[in-house]
Structure formats: C-alpha cells, structure tokens
Amino acid sequence: MHNGTVNGTGWHQAADKGGVASAFVNSIRHSPTQQLVNPGLSPGLSPGLSPVSVAQQVASISNNLGATQNLLSQSLSSSPVQLQQQLQAAQQAVVSQQQAAQVQAAQQAQAQAQAQQQQQQQAQQAQQFGAGISEQNYGGTTYFIPENQRQTQVVYPPYMAYSGMPTDTSVAFMERTMQMKIHVRQSFFVGEEYRQYIMNRQNESQATLASDEGPSKPFPDITPQNSNSKESYHGLFPLEQLLEQKSQTLNAQTSTFRATKVEDGISYCLKRVHGIRSHSTDGYKNLQKWNSIRTANIVTLHTVFTIKAFGDQSIMFVYDYHPAAETLMQRHFTQNHFFGKKRPQPSINEPLIWTYVVQLTAALRTIHMKDLAYRQMYPTNILVSGRSRIRLNYPAISDILSGGDANDVLRCQQEDLVHLGRIILGLCVNSSQPFQGDQTIIAQCLDIVSRGYSKDMFNLIE
Secondary structure: OHHHHHHHHHHHHHHHHHHHHHHHHHHHHOOOOHHHHOOOOOOOOOOOOOHHHHHHHHHHHHHHHHHHHHHHHHHHHOOHHHHHHHHHHHHHHHHHHHHHHHHHHHHHHHHHHHHHHHHHHHHHHHHHHOOOEEEEEEOOEEEEEEHHHHOOEEEOOOOOOOOOOOOOHHHHHHHHHHHHOHHHHHHHOOOHHHHHHHHHHHHHHHOEEEEOOEEOOOOOOEOOOOEOOOOOEEEEEEOOOOOOOOEOOOOEOEEEEEEEEOOOOOEEEEEEEOOOOOOOHHHHHHHHHHHHOOOOOEOOEEEEEEEOOOOOOEEEEEEEOOOOOEEHHHHHOOOOOOOOOOOOOOOOOHHHHHHHHHHHHHHHHHHHHOOOOOOOOOHHHEEEEOOOEEEEOOOOHHHHHHOOOHHHHHHHHHHHHHHHHHHHHHHHHOOOHHHHOOHHHHHHHHHHHHHHOOHHHHHHHO
C-alpha cells in the first residue's frame, strides 16, 4: 500500500508534468515559430518535386521531429515551476516579436508615405516650373535650379600650352648662349609670370561643364530657330553665378556666358538680360553708334538680339570675350571669386591709379564724342586684364534698356564723370565705401587723399 501510495503520487506528478508539457507544446504550436519546432500532423510532400527537393523536405521534417522530441523530453524532466517560467518566457518572446513586427511595419508605412509625398511635390514642381527643376531656399530667398545644373562641374582641358622649356635640337644654341650669358633667357623665352598668364587664359577659354555621366549641356544652343539671331552659338559656359538677384547697376536680372560662334569658331561673351517683356525700341536707335566704336579701352559690341530658348523673352548682347579677365571690384576690393580663388587685396600705388585714370578717361571721351552716355560707371562693369589693362564692359545695355532719350544724354554724361571720380577716390583709399555716394564718407576720403597723394590727384577727384 505504501508502495502503491508512492507510485500513485508519482503517477499524479507525472500526469501534472505531462499536462504542463502539453500546454507548453500547444503554446509553441500556436506561436509564430510553429513552423520551426512543430512539423504538424501531416506535412506531406508536394507533388511533382524532384528527388533532391523530396530529400530536402524529408530532412526538414526529421529535424522538426527531433526538435519537438527534445522539447518534450526537457519538459518532462523539468519541474512545474520551471515549465511555467518557460511558458511565460515563450509568451513574452511571442509578444516582443509581434511588437517589433508592428513597429517595423509602421516605419515602412511612414517611409512609403514620405516617398509618395516627395514624388507628388516633384510632380507639382515639374508641372508648374518644368521638368528637372528643383526648389531650394538660400538665406530666405527661393531659387528654382535645374537638376542637371546642380550636378555639373568645371572641367579644364587635359593639355597645356607652353608647358616648359623646349627640348627641340633647333634651340640648342639658345641653351648654350644662356649658359654663357646670365640675362639672355628673357631674350629667347617669355617670363614665368607672363607664361602663367597665357596658360590661365587658355584654361578659362576652353573650360567646359561635365557631370558624373560625362559632358553636360545644361544650356540650350542659340540658333535662328529659337531666336532672331542670324548666327548660331553653341557650348554656352557660365562666366558668373546664375540665378542671382537683380543687378544693382543694370536694374535687371542678368547672366553671362562664353559661347562659340558656329560661323567662325571664335569665342564670344554673351550677356543675357532676363525677362524683358516690353522694352522701348528707341534704345535701338543708338545701336549702330555703339557697334561703330572700336577702341582699346571699351569691350566691342557685335550684335543684339532677342531669344526665347531659356523659357522667357530675353535680350542677348554679344561682346568680345577676354579670358582670365576680372572686374575692378574683384581685383582691388573683394577676395572671393567665382571659381574659388582667394588672395589678399593688393596695395594700390599712385602710378597704377594714374594708369587707370588715363584709360578710363580715354574710354569715356570716345563714348561722349558719339553723343552717347555709358550710364553704368561702376567697378563691377570695368574689366582688368593682365597687370593694368582697363576696358569698359557691357556697353549699350543701360542705354538700350532706358530707351536712349536724347534729352537725357547730357545729364547721364555728367553722372559718368561723377562716378569716375568716386571710383578714383575708392582706389586711393582702397575702399568701396565712396561708391555709395555718402557725402560724409566722401569728405573723409578726400581728407585722406589730400594728405597721402599728390595735389594733381586731389584736384582731379575734387
């Protein structure tokens, strides 16, 4: 009886363990990991499988049966408390997996919604502003920039002119002469500074735009089909930053390009005035006078035409192209350049200022003798080439845009001389403040000129 009681107690304990184990197995069977540990009642084999696939399914069923047997054996050898803990741990694992799956699904849904919203915005921009246009905000100002323009970069030619000392045997006598005489090198070869200047001109005149896919063409070619020009131009290359605000000197939004003329293969400078919907035809009366000006200190104007290839009604001015030139403002009053060059502001001595004065007065005298006015005498419209070569840039733009009123010419000629005096004063004090026209600042600057420069310079400015 004692043994029976003990055996009975043991049998009831085994039964309890078996019930807990059965519950544990049932919980695993209904969990998301059921496919891994429970082979099911009759998994079966898919008809029409190859022998290799059949063998793989049989091996998978055997592994699942082995895993189930191991779990049952572990559950029978464990206490009810341990089985209950294992059951709770399994249930918590299932809940954690479900929560992780819900979080991942929510993240995917949010990402898809953002992608759809971005696609809708791009479609709206393409419908409103044209395909390939992106909207960007810089400093509170919104710009609409072509996508291919953002991805382009400046590429210079892979070859170089005047790369070094010539090695041809025909100049061997030059090398022997250079060894015998000290200062003969400059008689045969250009100086290093001028050689560098020539190479910079070559690089600037042959620079192109390229993207990751190869050569890029973000600007349209100019042909008689998309403009009223009789000539065609291709390979437009920007010479300044695009999509800026209106120019303070020209009172219009402008952009500058270098382009090659198809008829002669020569590079020209094209100045585009954006969005001219209506302009006076009286300004074109002086166009022939501007075309007839051929002088060393004024950039030559060749032709003017309207164009719609950029999506608006624009006026294009065609000038001579002077590579590696910079404005007077860039040379003496600013350090930042379009291509990232930086250098300290050079000092301006009185002989250099007189050199500028002679060239500027000669250019203005030529314009005024034609009964014209420059109307835009500012440092940003004056080109400097080499060491001190001066040219008045973009002639005729203000004259044509303003209508070319003959009664207003005398007043504008006087304003040209006033602005010339401010430019000379700014060069003397090495500051751009006199250009603003503040009389207090001008008086202070004149006091500096009277104490630091000659009397002739002071009388010229005053």
